[in-house]
Amino acid sequence: MSDTTPSNIQEFEYKAEMKQLLNLIVHSLYTHPEIFLRELVSNASDAMSKVRFARLTESGEAVDAEELKISISVDKETRSFVIEDNGVGMTEEELIANLGTVAKSGTLGFLQAMKEQQAGGQLDANLIGQFGVGFYSVFMVTDEVCVETRSEGSDACRWRSTGEGTYTIEKIDRSERGTRISFTLKEDAAEFAEEYRIENIIRKYSNFVDYPIYLDGKKLNSVTALWQKSKSEMKEEEVNEFYKFVSVDFQDPLDYLHISVEGVVSFKALLFLPKEAPMDMLYQQGALENHGPQLYVRKVLIQHECKDLLPEYLRFISGVVDTEDLPLNVSREVVQSSPVMSKIRQILTGKILSWFERLSTEEPEKFRQFYKAFGPVIKIGLNSDFANRDKLIELLRFESTKTEEGQYVTLREYVERMGDEQKEIYYLSGDNRRQLLSQPNLEYFQKKGVEVLLLIDPVDVFVIPSINEYDSKPLKSIEKADIDFASSDDEEKESVSGTMIESLLKVFKETLGERVESVVESHRLVSSPVTLVGGSDAMDSQVEKMLKMMNKDSASAKKILEVNPSHPIIRNLASLSMLNEHDPMIRTVAEQLYEGALLLEGNLDSSVDFVSRMNELIEAATRSSQV
Template identity: 70%
Template sequence: MSNNSNNGTSPVQEFEYKAEMKQLLDLIVHSLYTHPEIYLRELISNASDALSKVRFNALTDQEMLDKEVDLAIRITIDPKEMTFVIEDSGVGMTEEELIANLGTVAKSGTLGFMQSLKEQQKQLDGNLIGQFGVGFYSVFMVTEEVTVETRSSHPGSQGFRWRSGGQGTYTIEKIDKAERGTKISFKFKEESKEFAEEYRVEQIVKKYSNFVDFPIYLGEKQLNSITALWQRSKNELKDEEVNEFYKFIANDYQDPLDYLPVSVEGMVTFKALLFLPKEAPPEMLYRQGELENHGPQLYVKKVLIQNECRDLLPEYLRFIAGVVDTEDLSLNVSREVVQSSPVMAKIRQILTGKILGWFESLAKEQPEKFKTFYKAFGPIIKIGLNTDFTNREKLIELLRFESTKTVDGEYVTLKEYSERMGADQKEIYYHSGTSKGQLLAHPNLEYFQEMGIEVLLLSDPVDVFVIPSIHEYDKKPLKSIEKADIDFSKKNKETPEPIAENLLSPVLQLFRETLGEGVEDVIESHRLVNSPVTLVSGKDGLDSQMEKMMKMMRSDMPAGKRILEVNTAHPIIRNLAGLISADPSNPLIVTAMKQLYEGALFLEGGLDSTTGFLSRMNELIEAATLSR
């Protein structure tokens, strides 16, 4: 930092951007953005935030500067001079806030994220810029130098001027500024002069900022239509207007999948307009705690109180965007009061019921739309089964599954499965794995396929934690097909006869001796049709997919022992029985048994090392190709 004189008045302080800030500015201006028009959206968004803060502060701060000043955003342009000014009467900034807000990277990880995008040669969608706290800097796409003049709303505050060319430095100096708020001014680059035209400014405001909660003026003309859509009745809402409102509040570029107006009067009174996005951001599905800080906007008497109010909905529903407006809270409500308020608890309870009812209606009346919703948010909804016990039964009815009887892209409910079960079937069967294709190829499914028994195919990682907790549906137990205590007494007549008992015992015994402590037991299988062996869980053991997920969370977790089931009607097992009869010490027998066991491990992703497996495979191929 250095000091320069300013014609004998206040000193100008020069600051140097930190290295990562220089890199970030360079990336924003030269590498990543293809829509320079979003600079205006970001400046308006910042001005709107400043106005929201000052309106909120005015509820409790009687000493606030310029308490009676109108809350508005004013834009001035000069097409000939190519100049632009945007001014708000918001909360303003102190010198420290100027440095914090305009001199440093706003969010940790932002630079790394943008750098990786550049390396992948991807361009940032304009909708991402605001999410990473770098919206203000988008102005350097259209200008060489920016001046910011600001004064905080705190009593006795001082005015400051911040100026930068977006290169290596910025300056700050004290100025005389009569009113609170922030004024940003600059001259457009030649290639950006279109933005100094009135029609272009109006077009951008209507596109991105039509629902900003404060009037936006260009000269004397108001450009936006401030309207509290959530205060209107359902038949007054137009889809086009509602869709644009959603894009504005959710920072989404797509229309919502669906929306729900809510109006409640009684023990509590509130209105809401809720939206179902078309897609779930990947981080929402797979990043721990991502949903925790999400939620609809909370308004009290049309005044924004919280932008992301997580107390309005349970965590598993916080992907819902929208606005909730009540008159039953005081305007100066604090975060702590919101959390503990019985009013909020009641609103949350009612909203949860309304939203689950909304999902049920979509499932019945618009099944294709519901399918789109479930594909995007099904994994999140399932989390509610283990957290929202009040609505557990409703959530169970919303569940959808692939099964051995569904075609690709179609699903079955537990109700549908239960209704089409055979008269002799007493249990609902499921099979867990990584994909439908992998599950359908698994030996453990062979008996069920042969007998025409439907099995639910669970390939969502969340399923292994959620579905076993249901225990039963319609008085029918849910059971993993891996469990060794399933009754396999019925089989088709065409099934080959198993080997004789006197040959079976030596085969099983030698398997046990060969595999030793690696397995819990080796038993005759009644579930296998086409495969020689398979691994199953013991009666009290974890199913293999559950164990795999647990090991991912706890790397030191010991692997559980499995039961090896042997198909005594399979030609390989018959051949082994013959070899044992002829010479039990034949080394080929042990090699084949180890290979069969490790092949079963390999199939379910539990084979830690393939070296021995490949070596034995070569040994067996050599024996099979030996010239007689």
């Protein structure tokens, strides 16, 4: 820092990280230059909210007649652009803190990583406002920016920079509180000096800012607390615009919920369901932790992301909640412990779950789209929101052996079409529908026409076992050995006699040794020779697979090998065993059948021995056919 002129202009150098950040923003966001106006308007709105908040908390009402507003003026000929607000303004120290350093720790690293991930090196412009660096997007449309500002009780200052390494600050004469930002647009950004272009951007991004926005004296935005209207007064177009404003989403919402409650607590809310869920929201641990609707008190924004309004599994919902039952100067700590907030959260959660249920019956296609996007998050709520557990269970949807791909069945629908003799709800977990439908463990159920739920969502294996039972019907994996199979079909099949199968099972067990828990006769197999199942207390195979992915050194639990006595391969092996139980062919086939079962369930560690053994068996088969 140094005094460079008698007028006491002080020059400051950006920190190294700030230089990199500016370069990244300017050169990686050029496909969305209009974002600069959204960010400048947002900053101005925040500054005025602080003024209004101070007024109301000090006096209980707005005693100052001065209109809080944002004014924009442009000149098409000179390409000049000015945006001014009468908000809280900044001191010299705040200018240095807010405009001279990176606003949030890790911002540069995050944006750099996102740039590298994006095809063509383009960043999503919506990220900028989330990391406190929105002001700098102005350098996409200009080469130099001038900020004149004054905070109540402080000297006015002028901040100026080209964004290339340094900035200057000087004291100036300015009597008005607030901030004025001025610059000349680059030639390739001349469109932003056109009034129609400014109007379109304001209506697109900032139509519902809480303060009037004027362009050369003409008011552009609606400044409407939309949630205060009755649902019948709301127009679909303005609801969609409001959603885009509060969520920074470019798509219309899938659906919305308007709530007006008066009683023990009173509040109004306007909540939205997005059409799509970002991948990090669904599968990144803690992604929803700090999300939530906006909290207003008497139309004054208190928290932009109020996580205490909803349980974590519902925080993908955006919108606004406005109450008069909290003080305006409420702190975050008070919000967290307030009985009023606890009651609002309870009511909101109940109404949202009822909303989902109503969608499922009245608009099933819309519900299907919602569930496809957010079903995994809803399921997580089962193990955290015990007060609403029963409601959440009713919302669960699964594919099954009796649904088309992409179609769902509820647990209630499953139970309603169970046969009288069926006492359990059956499920099978795996990576995808095709893989599950090829599982040998499914053969008996397919033949008998017994419906099996197909759990292909990774979350399912952690959630479904915790349900235990539904409508007094236990939920049971068909991979478990303790399922009670009817044996009436055994008479219809040509099977190996009891003595012969016992002898063969003994050879199998000797061959496989400690790799299996036991080898038993199967009653579930129809067209496959063998299958692997877990004991009654065994871990679900998908859970085991996930744990193994996290820790490659973890050992797999031993399974039970079930052998189908009516399959031709098993009958042939039994005959060979009666002639000579030491025949090496029996042991070779036993090894191959066991590893084939591992292969089908995705647990074969190495295919080298499997393929080598298969070639050996093919050679033997082709040799014997020539004799």
